[in-house]
Amino acid sequence: MLVQEILKERAGAAVVTVPPGSTVAEAVEVLSARRIGAVIVSRDGKRIAGILSERDVVRELGRRGPDCLNDPVESMMTSAIQGCAREDSTEEVLQRMTDGRFRHMPVMEGDVMVGLISIGDVVKARLAHLAMEKDALEGMIKGF
Amino acid sequence: MLVQEILKERAGAAVVTVPPGSTVAEAVEVLSARRIGAVIVSRDGKRIAGILSERDVVRELGRRGPDCLNDPVESMMTSAIQGCAREDSTEEVLQRMTDGRFRHMPVMEGDVMVGLISIGDVVKARLAHLAMEKDALEGMIKGF
Numbered sequence: 001m002l003v004q005e006i007l008k009e010r011a012g013a014a015v016v017t018v019p020p021g022s023t024v025a026e027a028v029e030v031l032s033a034r035r036i037g038a039v040i041v042s043r044d045g046k047r048i049a050g051i052l053s054e055r056d057v058v059r060e061l062g063r064r065g066p067d068c069l070n071d072p073v074e075s076m077m078t079s080a081i082q083g084c085a086r087e088d089s090t091e092e093v094l095q096r097m098t099d100g101r102f103r104h105m106p107v108m109e110g111d112v113m114v115g116l117i118s119i120g121d122v123v124k125a126r127l128a129h130l131a132m133e134k135d136a137l138e139g140m141i142k143g144f
Numbered sequence: 145m146l147v148q149e150i151l152k153e154r155a156g157a158a159v160v161t162v163p164p165g166s167t168v169a170e171a172v173e174v175l176s177a178r179r180i181g182a183v184i185v186s187r188d189g190k191r192i193a194g195i196l197s198e199r200d201v202v203r204e205l206g207r208r209g210p211d212c213l214n215d216p217v218e219s220m221m222t223s224a225i226q227g228c229a230r231e232d233s234t235e236e237v238l239q240r241m242t243d244g245r246f247r248h249m250p251v252m253e254g255d256v257m258v259g260l261i262s263i264g265d266v267v268k269a270r271l272a273h274l275a276m277e278k279d280a281l282e283g284m285i286k287g288f
Contacts, residue, residue: 025209032206037199054202055181061201062176065169066210098268123267124242130274137281 001129003093003107004086006122007115015106015116017042020049020074024060027052027073037118038104041077046112050077051104083108084117090129094122145273147237147251148230150266151259159250159260161186164193164218168204171196171217181262182248185221190256194221195248227252228261234273238266 017040018027030039031054038053052073060068060076068076083106084093097105097119107115161184162171174183175198182197196217204212204220212220227250228237241249241263251259 028202029206032203035203054198057205058172058198058201059176059179061205061213062173066213069205069210094271123271126271127238127267127274130271130278134274134278134281137278137285140285141281 001090001125002086003084003088003090003117006090006117006125007086007107010115010117010121013115015040015045015113017045018052018073019043020072020077022073023069024052024057024071024073024076025069028057028069031057040106040113040116041073042113048081048083048106048113049074050079051081051106052077053103055103078102081106083113085109086114090122090125093117094119094126097122145234145269146230147228147232147234147261150234150261150269151230151251154259154261154265157259159184159189159257161189162196162217163187164216164221166217167213168196168201168215168217168220169213172201172213175201184250184257184260185217186257192225192227192250192257193218194223195225195250196221197247199247222246225250227257229253230258234266234269237261238263238270241266 016030016034016036018030020041027039038051040048041050041052042048056076082096082100086107093105103119105117106113107117160174160178160180162174164185171183182195184192185194185196186192200220226240226244230251237249247263249261250257251261
């Protein structure tokens with residue numbers, strides 16, 4: 001099963017981005033209003049500067065208090081981001097997300113972002129796929 | 145596969161709690177320092193008053209700004225919590241977490257909390273179990 005198939009189910013869902021100079025408070029408003037767990041930081045909506053998650057915000061809020069909300073997003077975002085390709089398998093992507101402990105991964109075509117998938121999307125796809133394979137194998141055994 | 149088996153792997157991991165009267169800022173410090181996504185609100189560490197997640201904090205922060213950090217935890221926590229029992233199947237629990245869109249579920253014995261499991265724990269267990277079942281079925285087919 002490929003990343004491609006997850007993207008298809010989200011067809012038309014634009015990736016939410018904020019510019020690197022917006023404040024953390026502005027990014028938090030976006031996370032809250034759009035009911036999402038992370039936002040991509042990008043100047044043009046295509047090339048990625050970083051990602052800011054609700055986890056990043058709460059971690060820093062706990063360390064430094066509300067002052068951090070006035071900082072520019074680019075000072076708090078994670079900029080070393082792993083991306084995947086449409087042709088990657090969901091199994092491999094899930095392993096990378098679990099190992100690296102991140103919940104979101106941009107889907108890239110060269111250096112242009114074409115989508116964003118969450119660990120929830122990938123898990124849902126993997127569980128459905130494994131259950132289907134199991135049913136097919138059980139069917140084969142019963143058919144013998 | 146049962147919830148019991150997930151709890152076993154986390155043996156000794158105490159559930160982190162805060163009292164209902166602590167401020168949201170104090171709870172955020174706990175989330176940040178303990179590197180956890182949600183904290184159980186409880187007077188005695190056994191009976192549950194509610195749960196506060198990093199998502200709850202970011203949502204409210206986006207709506208109201210940093211003033212919400214001074215509120216008592218009990219005004220922001222989710223108090224209608226679904227729990228599970230040690231004897232519940234991981235399959236059923238994962239379905240309930242996915243349907244209800246929550247990432248944490250306390251494990252109860254009567255009205256006393258005996259553990260806390262995250263959707264990450266359950267997913268890991270389910271994926272391992274399904275992969276094992278698939279391998280066993282493939283083994284049976286090859287053995288025919």
